[in-house]
Amino acid sequence: MNEPVRWGILGASNFARQHMGPAIHAAHGAEPAALATSDAGKAAGFRAFAPRLRLHDSYEALLADPDIDAVYVPLPNHLHVEWSLKALDAGKPVLCEKPMTLRAAEFDTLIARRDATGLLAAEAFMIVHHPQWQLTRRLLGEGAVGRLVYVEGRFSFDNRDMSNIRNRAEAGGGALRDIGVYVMGSARFATGAEPEEVSARIRWENGIDAFSEVRARFAGFTYSAYVGMRMHPYQEMLFHGETGVIRLNAPFNARVYGEPRVELHKAGLAVETWRFPADNHYELQVEAFCRTLRDGADYPVPLEFSRGTQAMMDQALERAETL
Secondary structure, rough: OOOOOEEEOOOOOOHHHHHHHHHHOOOOOEEEEEOOOOHHHHHHHHHHHOOEEEEEOHHHHHHHHOOOEEEEOOHHHHHHHHHHHHHHHOOOOEEOOOOOOOHHHHHHHHHHHHHHHHEEEEEHHHHHHHHHHHHHHHHOOOOOOOEOOOOEEEEEEEEOOOHHHHHOOHHHOOOHHHHHHHHHHHHHHHHHOOEEEEEEEEEOOEEEEEEEEEEEOOOOEEEEEEEEHHHHHHHHEEEOOOEEEEEEHHHHHHHHEEOOOOEEEEEHHHHEEEEOOOOOOOHHHHHHHHHHHHHOOOOOOHHHHHHHHHHHHHHHOOOOOEE
16 A cells, blocks of 8 residues: 655645645545744644644755655745746655746746656646536537537635735736636636637736636637626636536535536526535545556646646736726
8 A cells, every 4th residue: 555645835825724734634645744834833723634744944944855745835826936846856746826827938947847857746726626527528528518609707706905915916916817717727628629819808906907807719619707806706607509508606616615516408498417515626636646646647737738728818918908
């Protein structure tokens, strides 16, 4: 029996404490082994689920720890590339929070370093590990809605804390980078298609996009989505074909926003529904990463895929009209 993959967490962020840390603890074949933070007081929340967790007072010290097999990076967006590269240079496979880069071209450096080191590196795009998205991809591939005509996405939340990193331009904040990656990436994952033309309209606040509306033309279908950071929380994805519709009611925060359902609307107003009350996409993501490390399984979300989502986002930001 393989020993568990021993994970080091680079920074004591709230997200790591609330979601990814517990997921590493719960995932089969994984163990949260160390945390790097200069504030020892922040370790208490992590030791609640991992009492044997070792502490390092610097990121460098954690990367030098010979008893760490993989590193999770939940740092602010503008630090992702730097510390992902440092993890690889230290001989550590790395799973980095999204967006892994702020520009698509930065993925080229990450891909080159991944290939040079032979180590696994990936963006933490957890939703595609959830069975609702694997089902959606399969249904579309099987022609369950006939010819796909239109894809629509909506994702919003309300964050008016100007000290929060999501509201700080210098930290790579903004709605597109925080949640637009899900709406864009999920459409690409489910359809297997790439955009041929992208446009956007953005409402800027203090240098970040507080609201973005993105339209795109793919081969055979069109795409429209909005993301917002000053709105009532809402999320939904819709795939509308000539003979049916697939709707996901909790596509991005499964179980947190609500019980995820995939609805297939068919002829005669019939609806077939799949429910997923128990699956945790964070745990599934960790398990997929560990399988690749231990067994050599193909990782479902390679850096090349993540680069494609960032390229779509770059086009939206570069070509946007101001609202």
